[in-house]
Amino acid sequence: MLVYEMKLKGTESQYRRLDEAIRTGRFVRNSVIKAWLDGQVKSRNDAYKHCKVLSDNPEFPWVARLNSMARQAHAERAWASIERFYRNCRQKIPGKKRCDLAALQAARGSAPRKGFPKFKKYQVRASVEYKTSGWKLSKDRRYLTFSDKFEAGTFKLWGSRDLHFYQLQQIKRVRVIRRHDGYYAQFLILHEREEKKELTGKQTGLDVGLNYFYTDCSGNQADNPRFLRKDERQLKK
Numbered sequence: 001m002l003v004y005e006m007k008l009k010g011t012e013s014q015y016r017r018l019d020e021a022i023r024t025g026r027f028v029r030n031s032v033i034k035a036w037l038d039g040q041v042k043s044r045n046d047a048y049k050h051c052k053v054l055s056d057n058p059e060f061p062w063v064a065r066l067n068s069m070a071r072q073a074h075a076e077r078a079w080a081s082i083e084r085f086y087r088n089c090r091q092k093i094p095g096k097k098r099c100d101l102a103a104l105q106a107a108r109g110s111a112p113r114k115g116f117p118k119f120k121k122y123q124v125r126a127s128v129e130y131k132t133s134g135w136k137l138s139k140d141r142r143y144l145t146f147s148d149k150f151e152a153g154t155f156k157l158w159g160s161r162d163l164h165f166y167q168l169q170q171i172k173r174v175r176v177i178r179r180h181d182g183y184y185a186q187f188l189i190l191h192e193r194e195e196k197k198e199l200t201g202k203q204t205g206l207d208v209g210l211n212y213f214y215t216d217c218s219g220n221q222a223d224n225p226r227f228l229r230k231d232e233r234q235l236k237k
Contacts (some may be wrong), residue, residue: 001188001190001191002189002191002193003187003188003189004159004161004163004186004187005159005161005177005184005185005186006157006158006159006161006184006185006187007157007158007159007183007185008156008157008158008183008184008185009155009156010153010156014152014153015183017150017152017153018128018146018150018152018176018178020065020150021148022126022128022176024062024063024065024150025066025073025129026074026120026122026126027060027062027063028051028054028063028071028074029074029075029077029078030078030120031050031054032050032074032075032078033081033082033117033119034119035047035050036078036082044075044076047075047076047078048075051068051071051072051075054071055068055071065148065149065150066128066148066149067130067133067134067148068133069130069131069132069134070128070129070130070131070134070148073129073130073131073173074129077129078117082117085116088115124179124180125177125179125180126177127175127176127177127178128175128176129173129174129175129176130146130173130174132171132172132173133147134146134147134148134174135147137163138154141164142157143155143156144157144174144185155183155185157185161187163187170189170190171187171188171189171190172189172190173188174186174188175188204216204217204218210224212224
């Protein structure tokens with residue numbers, strides 16, 4: 001799997017709509033964890049079903065505006081944290097944790113436990129993830145359009161990566177990330193990298209030192225480049 005990242009260029013109103021999508025994704029994730037604590041979600045399929053319950057609930061009209069597969073992606077995030085917690089319990093990793101649901105419900109207000117799923121709070125760095133729907137690339141691969149009901153619209157992609165090398169079917173997920181310096185799109189591409197290597201069948205041991213950059217097991221040595229000393233002499237001139 002390859003991950004290519006490009007910056008999204010749009011208007012302030014478009015960025016605000018992306019903020020709404022990010023906030024909705026966080027709400028879905030937290031709701032799945034809350035339902036797990038209440039005993040309503042006991043498997044990954046239950047987490048998917050809970051997304052449908054949230055989107056049909058008239059009290060949360062904004063959930064239905066997020067793409068359905070994006071809702072599932074955030075439910076997967078929540079369930080991944082739950083699975084990790086149970087895995088830590090089975091492996092007896094040190095830390096304060098409870099493995100039975102009744103004890104978990106009783107201890108909700110206590111101190112945080114190591115590995116226990118946490119509710120996400122607002123952070124500047126946050127993301128919303130789409131699967132294979134809810135977005136569309138232009139033919140020249142320079143513009144990205146979001147087609148869910150948040151209507152964020154079309155963004156120009158700024159970056160050095162060339163998406164023409166890959167088919168659209170290879171892009172399995174698109175993740176929108178908000179950072180301090182702007183908004184970015186990450187493309188998760190299904191691609192198996194193949195590197196041709198000519199193996200010699202020999203093993204080499206290296207010793208890194210100060211007098212020499214390295215010395216191998218055959219006695220070959222490489223001089224230390226000493227960039228600092230060279231720059232100091234250049235400055236003195």
